[in-house]
Amino acid sequence: MSTPIIEIRDVSKRYDEGPPALADLSLTVEPGEALAVLGPSGSGKSTLLNMIAGLDRPTEGGVTVAGVRVDELSEAASARFRRERVGMVFQFFNLLDDLTVLDNVLLPAQLLGAGRAAARARAAELLDYLGIDRHSGAYPGRLSGGERQRVAVARALMNRPALLLADEPTGALDTASGAEVRELLTELHADGQTILLVTHDLALADSCASRTIELVDGRLARDERAVTR
Amino acid sequence: MSALGKIVRAGVGRRRLQSLVMVMTTMTAVTASVMAAGLVVASRAPFDHTFGKQHGAHLTAAFDSRRATGSQVAATAHAHGVSAAAGPFPLLSLAVRPQPPAGLAPPPVDPVLSIAGRADAAGGVDDLTIVSGHWITGPGQIVITDGWGPSELLGTPIHLPGVPGDPALTVVGTARSATHTADAWVTPRQIAALTPPGSAPTYQMLYRFTEAGSTAAMTADRAAVNAAAPAGSLRGTQSYLVTRDTANRQTATFVPFVMALGILGLVMSVLIIGIVVSGAVSAGTRRIGILKSLGFTPAQVGRAYVGQALIPASVGTALGLVLGNLGSIPLLSQAEGAYNSGALAVAGWIDVAVPAAVLALVVASALAPALRAGRLHTVEALAIGRTPQVGRGRWAARLAARLPLPRPLSLGLAGPFARPARSATIAAAIVFGAVGVTFAYGLGASINGVQHGLDRDSPGQVQVDPMAPPEATAGGARPTPRKEADPAAVARAIAAQPGTRAYFSSVFTDVHFLGVSDAITAIAYQGDSSWASFQMVSGRWFTRPGEAVVGHRFLQATATRVGDVVTLEGDGRSTPVRIVGEAMTTGDGGMRVLTDAGTLARAGVTVRSGQFSIELKPGTDRARYVAALSAALRPLGVGAQATTGRVSATIVAMDAITAILTLMLVLVAGLGVLNTVVLDTRERVHDLGVMKALGMAPRQTVGMVITSVAGIGALAGLIGVPLGIALHDYVVPKMGDAAGTRIPSVDMSVYHAAQLVPLALGGLLIAVLGALLPASWAARTRTATALRTE
Structure with a gap:
């Protein structure tokens, strides 16, 4: 059995005096899996994703991603970890509006200090792969929602991350654009990309995820694997 | 509290950093402006007040009595532009020897006073203010200018050693002239009695003009007087502007740079206040949208943001006012010394005008962005949020x-x-x-x-004062008067001392130049002073008797340039002196002459002795040198000391x-x-x-x-x-x-x-x-x- 890419052990997260966002949660994700995290609002889905990305720290327990104890990293080490191991896709794309599509996509490689030629070649490859190469000189504001999310996915994949995190990737899209993104993520998973996606979109979970978990009040309420994929 | 008040208070409290910046900027602007304006006003007021009260002379002129008669000089009162005139007064420059204070020897040289013959203290121009004693009532009396000589002169005799018979005049009073037209006053008849055989007094005329506010106006006035007098008789003039500038000198020196920094601070304050206020508005666009959606009118929004700017600005203004007034105290105390006036303070109107101007600037800076924000459509304001326009x-x-x-x-x-x-x-x-x-x-x-x-x-590394210190006697009795060591013996001791590279002696003394009523301080050098020449603005250091280096104000006051010849008046004699250089010297406001002692001797001014300044050979230990030279000088009753900066x-x-x-x-x-x-x-x-x-x-x-x-x-x-x-x-x-x-x-x-x-x-x-x-x-x-x- 291979080493899990994500290993969460007895993680709890409390904010102030309220109920825990995550309560004694344990979870492992294997390389190549596509895990869909479902649950109602306030169930702890985004908190879980933030823990895995090193954007937040658990109150108790440990989070290991790609062999790295993320919860023990300093801010600088956490940033390096994200650059090298993780790609993130957000519900509202979070593209920088004053940079072109190409510059947005190049950004993670530039933060990593990658060579200029290699980075541009990789960006061109991704833009071509995702069918948005004709927009490389455009600004994000001129693209459709689906196209913007493709740019966000290209940016997330720029440094060949071991793990792709997607937070409601179809949440801000119309039906057609949502279907495009759903198809894209499915293809990525089929190509071997490990994906963890937080979503309310059951269709997305059904089509893309090899495994689905459901959180309720910060606890694991369901953990199912697809029979065939 | 009204809704608007709550919004303003919340805005100030929530944006503490912006509020702090506004406090600091307005405080700086007000502090600098109060100090600058306070100095400017204070540096003008005392002189102008005294000048106006005494009907001060705009122009003091000296005429050669050999080339013009008294009535011809008097006729210049009708020259174009003259509104009032007084004179002619006979004027003499004479060496005087006041009675020294108990226990002290007379000064090394007899100072020279310009003595005017005036019957009355008043006369429509240059009304003298009697400070102590009374005005002259008869022969044998003299009134001296306030502040000259020791304070106990009143009632004591002043001898005139250069006048045959060494007559003495009794000091009966002290007086003050706004433009310092003379050092002392006697009756006109007394002047005639004091005039040395073979010489003649100068005629002094005092004028007021209808137009005298600028150097150009004064130049024209001078030309008019010159044209009205017999050709070549006008020997010299002195403008009240020079006297005023000299009086204002000490504080006026501060004004240019305090003003410069003050203006910089003010402009920066306007800019920063503009940045802070407009930044607060743009950062609060979403907040403005919310306010408008709640029913705030554009005017209320505008008032709210002006209020947010005015509260910290008022605090800064109040602090700046206090700091500005406190900071002005040391500056204005110098002005007090310069004017010999009572306590000066920042003029009241400055304390009102400066804060008003600064707060008006704040309102102006805040109003434009606040009104612009108030006019934004509510939906637009809510939508814009905080990010810059894409x-x-x-x-x-x-x-x-x-x-x-x-x-x-x-x-x-x-x-x-x-x-x-x-x-x-x-x-x-x-x-x-x-x-x-x-x-x-x-x-x-x-x-x-x-x-x-x-x-x-005070050049050189070592100095020797040839005046022996007074010796205290037992029982607290009076110390013995200072005695002068033989300068030649002192010079020999210095020359013989190993380590001496160069030396000279110098002494300060008052001299008079034709056409300048004020006594001028001269530094008379004996020996080679070239190694200790002043920083030169132009020309060169003097090399022989008959040459002089002067300060800038001397050139201005005498309307001369480097290369010109002026006439040095001594004890009834005069000698031409060529100005060979302009040196930087602020002593006596630049009214200073540096020359060889031989120059003064030509005018009959005897320099008895002076302080020796010694330059050491490289590598000489100064402390050891001072000890050794002091030992050598001990038989002469004097010692050496290291020059202190x-x-x-x-x-x-x-x-x-x-x-x-x-x-x-x-x-x-x-x-x-x-x-x-x-x-x-x-x-x-x-x-x-x-x-x-x-x-x-x-x-x-x-x-x-x-x-x-x-x-x-x-x-x-x-x-x-x-x-x-x-x-x-x-x-x-x-x-x-x-x-x-x-x-x-x-x-x-x-x-x-x-x-x-x-x-x-x-x-x-x-x-x-x-x-x-x-x-x-x-x-x-x-x-x-x-x-x-x-």
Whole structure:
């Protein structure tokens, strides 16, 4: 059995005096899996994703991603970890509006200090792969929602991350654009990309995820694997 | 509290940093303005008041009595433009020997007084104010100018050793002339009795004119008088403007640079207040939208934001008023000394006008963006949120992306172009900061150079005073009078002492020049003084008797230039003296003559002895030399001492004021940068969150934020340095002029490459220091929180 890419052990997260966002949660994700995290609002889905990305720290327990104890990293080490191991896709794309599509996509490689030629070649490859190469000189504001999310996915994949995190990737899209993104993520998973996606979109979970978990009040309420994929 | 009041209070309280910046900027502006305006007004008022009260003479003229009769001179009262005149008064320059105070020897030389023959203290022009005693009632009496000589002169005799029979006059009073038309007054008949055989007194005329407010007007008035007098009879004149400038000299020296720094502070304040207020409005656009959606009218929104600016500005103004008045105390105390006046204070109207002007500026700065915000459509205001308008600065972002720099730095470099107006304003603020720093550096260097030059008043490393110190006797009895050691014996001892490289003796004495009613201080040198020449503005040091080096004010007062010949009047004799150089000297306001003792001897002025200044051979131990020379001089009753540097209190005060005002300027510029970066960072916090989510490390975040102002700072520094140098080159000569001297080029050329590079980096430093705090705040901001921020 291979080493899990994500290993969460007895993680709890409390904010102030309220109920825990995550309560004694344990979870492992294997390389190549596509895990869909479902649950109602306030169930702890985004908190879980933030823990895995090193954007937040658990109150108790440990989070290991790609062999790295993320919860023990300093801010600088956490940033390096994200650059090298993780790609993130957000519900509202979070593209920088004053940079072109190409510059947005190049950004993670530039933060990593990658060579200029290699980075541009990789960006061109991704833009071509995702069918948005004709927009490389455009600004994000001129693209459709689906196209913007493709740019966000290209940016997330720029440094060949071991793990792709997607937070409601179809949440801000119309039906057609949502279907495009759903198809894209499915293809990525089929190509071997490990994906963890937080979503309310059951269709997305059904089509893309090899495994689905459901959180309720910060606890694991369901953990199912697809029979065939 | 009304809804509007709550909004204003909440706005001030919530934006504490912006409020603090506004307090600081207005405080600086008011402090500097009160000090500057207070000095300007104080430096004018005392003289003008006395001059007006005494109907002071605009022009004091001396006529050669051999070329014009008394009635011809009197007829010049009808010259064009003359509104009133007094005279002619016979005028003599005579050596006097007052009775020395008990226990003290007479001074080494007999001072020379210009003595005017006047029947009355009043006369429509130059009405003398009797300070003590009474006016002359008969022969054998003399009234001397207030402040001359020892304070116990009243009732004592003054001998006139140069007049046959060594007559004595009794001091019956002291008087004050607004323009110091003479040192002493006797009856006209007394002048005739005192005139040495073979000489004749000069005629003095005093004029007031209808137009006398400027140098040009006074030049025209002088020409009119000259035209009305017999040709060649007008030997010299003195304008009241020179006297006024001399009276105002000490405080006036401060005015140019305090004004310069004050104006810099004021302009910076306007800029920073504009940045802060408009920044507060734009950062609060969403808040304005919410206010409007709740029913606030555009006028209420405008009032709310003007109120938010006025509250901290009022606090800053009040603090500045207190600091300005406190800071003026040491400056105005110097003015008190200069005018011999009572306690001076900042004029009341300044304490009203300056705060009113500053607060009006604040309202004006706040009103435009506040009204603009008030007119925004509610939906638009709500939608705009905090991010800059998309599309601005894209070209800069593209250009920066091509630079061979780490991406966070190139992103930072492009940042200012997203908010061009704000960036330009903050750049202007940093420019002013850089101007202030450059100017302050140059000012300090020039002042120190001037101080070094002025130290030539007491040159050499060792001094010997040939006047033996008084010897105290047992039982606390009176000390014995000082005795003069034989100067020749002192000179021989110095020459024989191993380690002596060069020496000379010098003494201060009062002399008179034809056409100048005031006594002029001369430094008479015996021996080779070329090694201790003053810093020269033009010309050269004197090399022989009959040559003199003079101060700038002397040239102005006598309307002469280097190369001209003036007439030195001594004890009934006169001699021509060629002016061979202009030296930097502020002693006596630049009304000073430096010459060989032989020059004075030609005019019958005897210099008895003077202080010896000694230059040592290189490598000589000064302490040992002083001990050895003192031992050699002991039989003569005198000793040697090491020369101590004289630090002018005025220069110390200038250094302190410059440092304080410059620090305030830099502080305000830095606070302006800090405020701007905080605004930018808050506006772009979501983008920062995205970048951090993509893996931007804290160090990279700090780098990006600092770079966003570093480019502006570097550019502003490059612009500010030449402007600061230009300001220095404009202000320092004005200060020299106020002090009565021109500044030698060696003291003006103080900017060299070694200083220019760090000065040019000053703007960058201001920007970086101002950005450090918000940059570290940006680096510490939690990514998840930033991503949630709309």
